[in-house]
């Protein structure tokens with residue numbers, strides 16, 4: 001496997017570390033390539049995304065590091081854009097497209113902030129019916145490539161983040177909604193992420209997507225890319241061994257790596 005991560009957050013958005021500290025940590029781990037994916041600006045109040053002030057600084061710093069470490073490690077300047085992103089004119093090296101909010105009856109429900117927020121929102125806005133909430137989430141997820149121009153599909157089933165610590169769980173209706181979404185998104189021919197971010201933060205013991213959803217991605221000839229959704233330089237390759245095992249178990253034999261020529265697929 002080529003040691004790499006393309007879903008990386010720094011202190012320019014909601015990450016802990018400076019980009020340069022992350023580059024140094026990546027090189028120490030034997031990475032030959034690293035992609036940064038600062039959260040693009042949002043039209044709604046939040047505490048995770050870059051702002052009109054910080055986004056240009058982020059780009060400038062990543063470009064500086066690109067030059068400084070050239071020949072040692074390849075660096076890409078990407079962004080993670082939300083479904084509700086503020087469009088940007090800047091041409092990033094790549095875009096991760098993600099859904100972080102479900103919009104319901106005038107409310108933006110943050111799907112991955114805290115389990116209690118989700119429980120309260122499902123109770124108040126869906127009468128406690130988690131599956132209806134999941135239907136809405138996957139309906140939005142189906143549109144995420146169109147909305148963001150993504151090159152990579154970020155955490156397709158982010159709403160399973162709290163399944164291990166709250167009463168929510170996988171159900172037939174959930175998988176039905178997920179499969180419709182996988183089928184649609186697979187037609188774009190861009191990779192789906194296997195994401196270990198929730199493991200690094202102690203919410204899950206397995207990566208997402210679940211084994212069942214990865215099986216669907218395989219069924220519709222989808223590709224995968226492995227990422228740690230990293231917010232801490234110590235977690236750049238967190239549980240990648242587990243992600244690879246899961247991928248192999250589901251029939252995948254290669255993973256996506258960003259290159260100057262686009263995404264290439266390399267055997268594990």
Ligand SMILES: [Zn+2]
Pocket residue numbers: 080098100154155
């Ligand atoms: Zn995300």
Ligand SMILES: [Zn+2]
Pocket residue numbers: 007009080229
């Ligand atoms: Zn992220």
